[in-house]
Amino acid sequence: MNGIHDMGGMQDMGPIQYEKDEPVFHAVWEGRIYGINASLMRNWNLDAWRYQIELLPPAEYLQLSYYERWLRINEQLLVKHSLITAAELAAGVVEPGSAKATPTLTAAAAMKRLGRGLPPSDDPKVAPQFEVGQRVRARNINPTGHTRLPRYARGKAGAIARDHGAYTFPDSNALFLGEKRQHVYSVRFAARELWGEQASPRDSMYLDLWDDYLERA
């Protein structure tokens, strides 16, 4: 989706606000929503989670702080996936007769899950479509769903710098339409290919892109 989240290359966002000796969490509630979020992730997947953030209206996205976004989309996902009702969320109390989840995610399970890891990327059953050194072009696609191909790279030519093996395809996984595993590559784009003459001729951007985002150049 061509949303506000896809902000690489935008200008006028102001100076970078640097906080010296910044705490991990700025308030107790930030840590709690971090933990709630981690505990609930097993009910959806990371791609669907990212897509939910992207669905926030642009003005709201920009106005909310980072963890306020997490709070907002966890509320939305809980209702969307029927884990709580809108009435329960509004009232803050469980409706009579509501089923209780079993088993509850324990502290030990939460930590284990945190370290569980992604499936291995060295899957010989998934063949790469491109090879290191090959010239490629990022496809000019504008899906309304989730995608990890930023607008600033679409239609631009680069070269495969490194093959990272097979990964779940976010565009389909975010919509629960399958993992569609395929290779991900570091693709090198010259800064001038992306930004024109104002960029340094020496500089480059590397993006991690899936097979389905690429075509031969």
Place this chain on the structure above:
Amino acid sequence: MSHDHDHQVVPSDPALRVKALESLLVEKGLVDPAALDVLVDTFEHKVGPRNGARVVARAWVDPDYKERLLRDAASAIAELGYTSGQGEHTLAVENTPTVHNLVVCTLCSCYPWPVLGLPPVWYKSSAYRSRAVIDPRGVLREFGTEVDEDVEVRVWDSTAELRYIVIPERPAGTQNLTEEELAALVTRDSMVGVRKVKG
């Protein structure tokens, strides 16, 4: 803008809303408050940039380790005991006299948790995410980091599940420091690539 209108976007104090949500979810059996305690404690006290600093210091003193780190960072980092989510696939990129690396996630907030902990606010900000790719040298200058014209700046946009750690250049005049002393010099910002390590 009326007071009520303000509150349509953030209907009430997030602290109150999170508290209400947590008690609802606990009652539903969907979260365990003890699990939340452990997760918060982990990132406040156990996982953070000191982990990454030890990785960098080891790479500076042990060429074989650095070679393993550049080839398969997740395994080399695991050798030091650092494993957890958001680090399963990690790429270490090395700063040299001719190359300066900078890491960003333009689409969200991807960051190598096992070695750097959770990202700071500036890394997740619109200002950094938008400009790091179109004006990396301007961003570096904003951090007080000068990179010569003839040095190649490489920006790594974390668009997939790869996470990045920059191995900064070892400062001159540090040949007599121990690995532990070297680790104390390595900052979070240097491992994102926005600053250099000072001796």
